[in-house]
Amino acid sequence: MRRVVEILTYILQGILAIMFLFAGFGKVTGIQMHVEAFNHLRLPQWFRFVTGIVELAGAALLIVGYWASTFATAGALIFAITGVGGILSHIRVKDSFKDTAMIIFLTILSFVVLIHHFI
Template sequence: MTSTSPISTSSTTQRRIVWGVRILLALAFGAAGLAKLAGVPQMVQVFEAVGFGQWFRYVTGVVEVGGAVLLLVLVPATGFIGGLLLTATMASAVATHLVLIGGSPAPAAVLMLLSAFVAWRLRPAPAASAA
């Protein structure tokens, strides 16, 4: 009969939660990025309203798909980088909704917060300073 300590159970639960959020984000950003790259009419219209040109749609699509891939790589550092990249992307999306195109920034804000959560959970450990 084996007993599981509360610390290891909590740690396992926390890892599962972070992985669940990473998978959810990878699916959402992968789908959104591929829609941008494929030229889905709604995406074309949104980026027309932004006013930077369609090249910006392609750049955003590549960033979103790249971030999604980084979230799924098993190395924690890549998940951290992916989380940061997608947090910055969604912060820009929130600002774009508020300043340029209107509409609700809530979906972008939720994705930003979830991406920031992943980046925070996967942040590198502080380096020990030499005394």
């Protein structure tokens, strides 16, 4: 059973790394979707760039975490904190659950990976 949980955690870790690699790259390069999202959330564009760098760093930590689990713990913690901030940003502008669901989902996955590596 322990081995199954470990394999599922590695899969979740990979999903998070891929999702945040794409999201971070899109934010850093200024893809229109992310520019509009930060405008909608009433956040400055420089914060979009900083968020993108944080997401790319977290994804890199998760990838390195396949060989050294402390890096995966750090990456998952970064994503958990970033996710909570994203959820609060959506709540602040009164977005619908549909618009907030993806960041909620990714934040939950981040906490699952964090808890697995922390234990």
